[in-house]
Amino acid sequence: MQADTFTATVFEAELAIPHGMARIMSFSNAQPTNHVFRRDEHYWLDLCLSPRPEKARGCYFERWGPHRFERLGEIILIPPGEALHVRTEAGENQASIVCEIHAQAVDRWLDGGLEWTDRRLEGGLDIVHPHIRSCLARLAQEAYRGGTGSSTLAEMIAGQLAIEVARYCEAIAEGHIMGGLASWRLRLIDERLQRGGAPPSLGELAALCNLSVRQLTRGFRSSRGCTIGDHIAQTRIEMAKRLLISDDSIKSIAFALGFVSPSSFSYAFGRATGVTPLRFRQSQLRKPA
Numbered sequence: 001m002q003a004d005t006f007t008a009t010v011f012e013a014e015l016a017i018p019h020g021m022a023r024i025m026s027f028s029n030a031q032p033t034n035h036v037f038r039r040d041e042h043y044w045l046d047l048c049l050s051p052r053p054e055k056a057r058g059c060y061f062e063r064w065g066p067h068r069f070e071r072l073g074e075i076i077l078i079p080p081g082e083a084l085h086v087r088t089e090a091g092e093n094q095a096s097i098v099c100e101i102h103a104q105a106v107d108r109w110l111d112g113g114l115e116w117t118d119r120r121l122e123g124g125l126d127i128v129h130p131h132i133r134s135c136l137a138r139l140a141q142e143a144y145r146g147g148t149g150s151s152t153l154a155e156m157i158a159g160q161l162a163i164e165v166a167r168y169c170e171a172i173a174e175g176h177i178m179g180g181l182a183s184w185r186l187r188l189i190d191e192r193l194q195r196g197g198a199p200p201s202l203g204e205l206a207a208l209c210n211l212s213v214r215q216l217t218r219g220f221r222s223s224r225g226c227t228i229g230d231h232i233a234q235t236r237i238e239m240a241k242r243l244l245i246s247d248d249s250i251k252s253i254a255f256a257l258g259f260v261s262p263s264s265f266s267y268a269f270g271r272a273t274g275v276t277p278l279r280f281r282q283s284q285l286r287k288p289a
Contacts, residue, residue: 015143017158019102033088044078047136073126097140109166135161181219198258
């Protein structure tokens with residue numbers, strides 16, 4: 001296969017971590033991205049600090065064939081030795097904290113190793129996990145600003161990140177043996193969340209999937225390695241990021257996403273991202289086109 005069109009990349013900051021490196025990277029997509037990512041001895045973790053391009057897609061073509069492209073979420077994980085073909089449309093810039101962690105740092109926590117099944121590969125393309133997100137966000141802060149004890153703190157955060165990644169990968173069940181949800185049910189859930197408004201109840205999502213609430217919650221955790229509540233919360237934050245780069249007022253965005261007030265929106269957004277909606281909007285406006 002041919003995949004050679006890549007975005008312009010700028011390294012804004014970097015931070016050495018045990019068995020790897022964390023970098024703040026800006027990608028300027030003046031033309032569509034069409035690139036294959038592969039690391040033979042490292043895990044590649046990418047947390048988007050700006051909105052992930054809306055139509056960003058990834059395909060493990062050596063496993064799935066060349067035509068199956070899945071949506072890329074806020075956090076993606078590419079395991080060692082796996083080739084991911086990434087596509088985005090032109091005109092959508094992004095910034096990410098990218099961590100490359102040597103396989104040994106993660107695999108040491110996996111009893112007997114891990115088989116990278118189809119379900120696990122797909123689960124790594126849209127990670128909704130508060131602890132993994134927190135570790136990556138903290139490493140981004142240290143890379144940008146540092147401070148007293150920065151190297152020691154980065155070492156501890158990287159150690160936790162390796163364990164959280166190992167736990168996440170183990171938690172993703174294979175097939176229906178462990179009760180994972182079918183892909184069409186996961187797609188229905190994501191489509192409902194993208195409609196905005198007040199977040200759906202578990203009962204609504206269970207009815208949508210023709211399941212009981214118990215089947216829904218257990219199956220979702222098996223499929224995605226996180227609770228459905230965490231997934232709903234993170235999806236709202238991602239939608240908020242996209243709306244904040246528009247001309248809509250913060251008040252109208254808060255109500256469009258189903259928050260009861262702008263202050264509750266500001267609190268939830270700040271807790272998830274470390275900045276207020278206004279600061280996030282200002283940071284996006286300062287970026288070069």
